[in-house]
Amino acid sequence: MRRILAYLLVLLFVVSSASSLIGSSLDVAKEIAESANERIESLIETAIEKAECFTERFEETGLSLEAYENLIDDLGNDLVNTALRISQSAIEKIEEIGYNAICYYVPVKLGYKIFMVDPILIIDD
DSSP states (O other), X not given: OHHHHHHHHHHHHHHHHHHHHHHHHXXXXXXXXXXXXXXXXXXXXXXXXXXXXXXXXXXXXXXXXXXXXXXXXXXXXXHHHHHHHHHHHHHHHHHHTXXXXXXXXXXXXXXTEEEEEOOEEEEOO
């Protein structure tokens, strides 16, 4: 009888430990995603501010259309590529701890053009 009780107590301890580890690993996954999304949001805000400056310069100083479009294209492409690297790195880390995450695309208007940028979302299966 004592052995059975001892086994049950050990089993209860193992199950409670496992469930707390699962909960904490999900918290870690969420923190990774949140940190990546905050970095991407900061990049987006900075890119929007720069695009506004480029647009003002284009409208007020007679910056050529080609130069303006090149500035906006370079800015948007840099934003997309940097955000993608951040997202992919975060997704890899999230998958290493046993969760799935995906990119979801949001439109970001920079000057005359819309770029699709990819923050991440955890899929909790």
